[in-house]
Amino acid sequence: MFYKHVCKLVLPPVLMFVSLLLISGAPARAELAVPPGVTPPVGTHAGEDVPQPIEFPHDIHVNINKINCMYCHTYARRSKVAGIPPTSKCMGCHKMIATDKPRIQKLTEYFTKKESPKWKKVHDVPDFVHFSHERHIKKFVFDADLPVENVEQVCGLCHGEIKAMTVAKKNKPLTMGFCRRCHEANGGPGDCWKCHK
Amino acid sequence: MSGFKVNRRDFLRVLGWGGASTALVGCDMPTTVTLEEGKEDVVAYFMPEEYVIPGVGVWYASTCTQCAAGCGIHGRVREGRALKLEGNPESVINRGKTCMMGQAGVQAHYNPDRLTQPLMREGGALKPASWEVALKKIAEKTASANGDRVAWLSGAVSGHQAVLINDVLNTFGSKQHFVHETIHASVWQAVARDMLGDAQPVLRMDKAKSILSFGADFLGTWQSPVHFATQYAKFRSGKRGVLIQVEPKMSLTGGSADAWVAVRPGTEGILALGIAQNLVKRGWAKGEVPAKLKEVLAKYELGMVANATGVAGDRIQRITAALKDHAPSLVLAGAPVEGGENGYDAVSAVMLLNILLGNIGQTIEPAAQFAEARMQARSGGTRGALEFSKLAAAKKLDVAFISHANPVYHAPGFMKMKDAMANVGFKVVMTQFPDETAMQADVVLPLYSAIEDWGTHVAAYNGGVATLSFQQPLMEPLYKDTRGFGDVALSLLKQRKPKEYAAFNDYYAYLKASVSNMPAAVAKGDKNKDAAWNALLQKGVLETKATVGKFKVNTATVAAVADVSADVQFPYRLLPSARLGLWDGRHANSPWLQESPDQISKVVWGSWVEMHPVTAAKLGVKSGDYVRVTSAQGSLEAQAYVFNGIHPEAIAVPLGQGHQEYGRYAKGLGVNPYAILNPVIEKKTGEVAAYATRVSVTKLDKSARLVHMGSSDTQMGRKLVSTIPATVYRRTEGEA
Incomplete structure (x- = not known):
């Protein structure tokens, strides 16, 4: 809401500037909001480009088509892993949509062969770290009464602004210090065994 | 560190204050705690089942x-x-x-050493083959075989697998099913059958107030350790029961006992008769004591028994009194007693104590056997392999099927199992691993692991409730060229009787049909088959009708127990001790179990020779020195472990190691005491007397650090657990 408001106010005077930005190729978007009452973890990471079997465009799905993160990463609220969507789920839409695009044709090829693409893992923590998506979604979305359509703000705490990317890139360090700073600022558990078990 | 002394307590205190902040300093070092991006594959489901959630089991x-x-x-x-x-x-x-x-x-x-495809002997060597070729070869070779020239040697087996083995042998007209288990209780079972009229009586430790165990390691290796452990927990809760363990070498159960009594190996039966005599003499025996029995007991006076067993007379009296004071009691006999040359008589003496103490019907109840005899457990013993090896050596076998058993490794050396098997015309070995027996086979059929296979199981010792326990695959087979045991047995049956078994595509179909059609005498068959079947699999066990026996107590078989003879050339008795973990050696290929220390000596990944400090001093040996243990059959070498929990006349070499094959973790590690067993057979049961071998020990000129957990057997004066000597306790607290 806040951003819409700001946009209305500042739009006319900077219209010219924004148009210039558009022309120069910078994306037209607002900075990702922080969920109310949350102190975001501090730290950035210059992630590598990770080539994927299909150059999946997060920007088209999230930024343009406004698809909720948890529509595809449906296990995030149910499990420790967010899960990569099953190939059948992709095809649920792409039997019809954008079938002329090379990426979709490649996807259809996988589907016909009854295979899943071998995606490359971008975000990971070591095996001795027990991280649960479910717990974090519960705390920051359901327990906090955050509207589910804003879940990207919570995802963004650790994954950054995915909607501005095609294939995901790691832009937060996901180190123990990064986790601990957020736990301390937002009242997360501090016992060693909560994560190392 | 000089000049700046920090003891452990101070160190922990400092860590407690500063740890929270200082520990975090290194937490942002990405090189050590983050993972590389884009190196690992993450494959999504193609089309998941609805109940599947990644990350949730x-x-x-x-x-x-x-x-x-x-x-x-x-x-x-x-x-x-x-x-x-x-x-x-x-x-x-x-x-x-x-x-x-x-x-x-x-x-x-x-396990990375699993067999992944069938093997066939070609020009002396085992070479990979397809299932079709291997099965065709079996069909050819067995076509003309018949009668008792066909044999099946298996490990303990029950349920539908036992039925299938029986059915395969029936197609040849053979009755030769031998069941071999190194760790068994068949002497106990034989005595129970003869003295109580029930081979597998139910032992109610939960009802007992005292247990006198003659070497029965019921928490470790005896019959059903997990079952007995839960019973034992009840025995120890509430008014704490008293456990007295009498054995030549401390077992896991002995380590938990209130009193551990070292007995001269092989004389446990004499001690039992001494306690019986003491019970009768003090008028504590329940019921009428037959005159013939009194006659047998007459010579087992305290002095004589103390002399033979090395257990002092006053101690025997205290044990007798403890059993009387803490009634009802339960008296058990395990491997060291069963494995003596006088095993049957010794166990009979132990069982007699239960009768004299009035335990029959109290802490010992009649068994509830699974109603269908064909599916009952065949728990086996060492007699099976002995008979098999004799038949094989005498060239009386044309075809041998071997499943879930590794007799070439497990059979004592004197059986010469490898040579005997060379005389069998055609050998089919069904196994998961390239073990010693598989290497002697003509055809090796690689089996599913237990986690991939179907099956039903009936426990030999069921604790008084007859059940059929289901084994179902937890996951898809890892290797496409392996097959389930039931499937292989069905293939063999289809070769012989194609029409009868045509209806069953696989073992799953056979099991489902068979369980659904179980007669009401065994289990009430639910006619809604799919729902009932799914419910069964979900629960895992099916409680069935049972035939409950009635005791017929008989003490006529109790006889004098022969003393063990001394031998100057071989002064010690060899104890091939078993432990929960490596078991009889079948788990030597599991790194987890190899590195789980022996519960008593705490040694990992190897063999050792356990001896008493007195023996060690006599031989000039200390822990870590290599020694050679020699019997009339051969010798072995391993490091010594000097320990108080063993009788000075005994030398223990644990079972489990000394594999010549069996994959990377087991092969070439340690020694197998069964290789040097003397050919002593317990006469009344025909079992190998595994604890009756006499050995000599010589020190070798080699020493190394013995790898075991924990550096010391004492508390180093730290009073972690306060103790007082038994004599002081008795003086202050009275007899206990």
Whole structure:
């Protein structure tokens, strides 16, 4: 809401500037909001480009088509892993949509062969770290009464602004210090065994 | 560190204050704690089942096959892989508990040395072959075989697998099914059958107030350890029961006892008769004592028994009094007693104590046997391999099927099993691993792991409730060219009787049909077959009708127990001790179980020769020195472990190691005491007297640090657990 408001106010005077930005190729978007009452973890990471079997465009799905993160990463609220969507789920839409695009044709090829693409893992923590998506979604979305359509703000705490990317890139360090700073600022558990078990 | 002394307590205190802040300094070092991006694959499901959530496990019921106890298990499956096994609370055997071997079941499954395709002997060597070719070869070679020239040697087996083995042999007209188990209780069972009229009486430790165990390691290796452990927990809770363990070498159970009594190896039966005599003499025996029995007992006066067994007379009197004061009691006999040359007589003497103490009907109840005889457990013993080896050596076998057994490794050296098997015309070995027996086979058929296979199991010792326990696959087979045991047995049957078995595509179909059609005498068959079947698999166990016996007490078989003879050339008695973990050696290929220390000596990954400090001093040996143990049959070499928990006349070499094959973890590690056993047979049962071998020990000119957990057997004066000597306790607290 806040951003819409700001946009209305500042739009006319900077219209010219924004148009210039558009022309120069910078994306037209607002900075990702922080969920109310949350102190975001501090730290950035210059992630590598990770080539994927299909150059999946997060920007088209999230930024343009406004698809909720948890529509595809449906296990995030149910499990420790967010899960990569099953190939059948992709095809649920792409039997019809954008079938002329090379990426979709490649996807259809996988589907016909009854295979899943071998995606490359971008975000990971070591095996001795027990991280649960479910717990974090519960705390920051359901327990906090955050509207589910804003879940990207919570995802963004650790994954950054995915909607501005095609294939995901790691832009937060996901180190123990990064986790601990957020736990301390937002009242997360501090016992060693909560994560190392 | 000079000049700046920090003791452990101060160190912990400093860490406590500063740790929270200082520990975080290194937490942002990405090189050490973050992972590389884009290196690992993450493959999504193609089209997942609705109940599948990545990262969330689903638990399936099955049955553990790591030993023959038949515990029910639950296996956690996540992303299509079995990850963790736990006990099934529905199982009356283990009530939701497992032992370390059960936990290590996943390692038997994921073991990298599993056989992945059939092997056939060609020009003297085993070469990979297809199932079609291997089965065709079997059909050719067995076509003309018949009668008792065909034999099947298996490990302990029950349920539908036992039925199938029986059916295969029937097609040849053979009755030669031999069951071989190194760790068995068949002498106990024979004595129970003869003296109580029930081979597998139910032992109610939970009702007992005292247990006198003659070497029965019921918490470790005796019959059904997990079942007895849960019973033992009840025995120790409430008014704490008293456990007295009498044995030549401390077992896991001995380590938990209130009193551990070292007895001269082989004289446990004499001690039992001494206690019996003491009971009768003090008028504490329940019921009428037959005159013939009194006659037998007459010579077992305290002085004579103390002299023979090395257990002092006043101690024998205290044990007798403890049994009387803490009634009802329970008296058990395990491997060291059963394995003596006088095993049957010694166990009879032990069973007599139960009768004299009035335990029959109190803490010993009649068994409830599974109603269908064909599916009852064949728990076996060492007699099976002995008979098999004799037949084989005499060239009386044309075809031998061997499944879930490794007789070339497990049979004592004197049976010369490898040479005997060379005289068998055609040998088919069904196994999961390239073990010693598989290497002698003509055809090797690689089996599914227990986690991939179907099956049903009936426990030999069921604790008084007859159940059928289901084994179902927890995941897809890892190797496409392996097959289930039931499937292989069905293939053999289809070769011989194609019409009768045509209806069953696989073992699953056979099991489902067979269980659904079980006669009402065994289990009430639910006619809604699919629903009933699914419910069964979900629960994992089916409680069935049982035939409950009635005791017929008989003491006529109790006889004098022969004393063990001394031998100047071989002054010590060899104890091939077993432990929960490596068991009889079948788990030597599990790294988890290899590195789980022996419960008493704490040695890992190897063999050792356990001896008493007095013996060690006599030989000039200290822990870590290499020694040679020699019997009339041969010798072996290993490091000595000097320990108080063994009789000075005994030398213990643990079972489990000394594999010549069996994969990377087991091969070439340690020694096998069974290789040097003397050919002593317990006459009344025909079992190998495994604890009756006499040995000599010589020190070798080699020493190394013995790898074991913990550096010291004492508390180093730290009073972690306060203790007082028994004599002081008796003076201040009275007799106990």
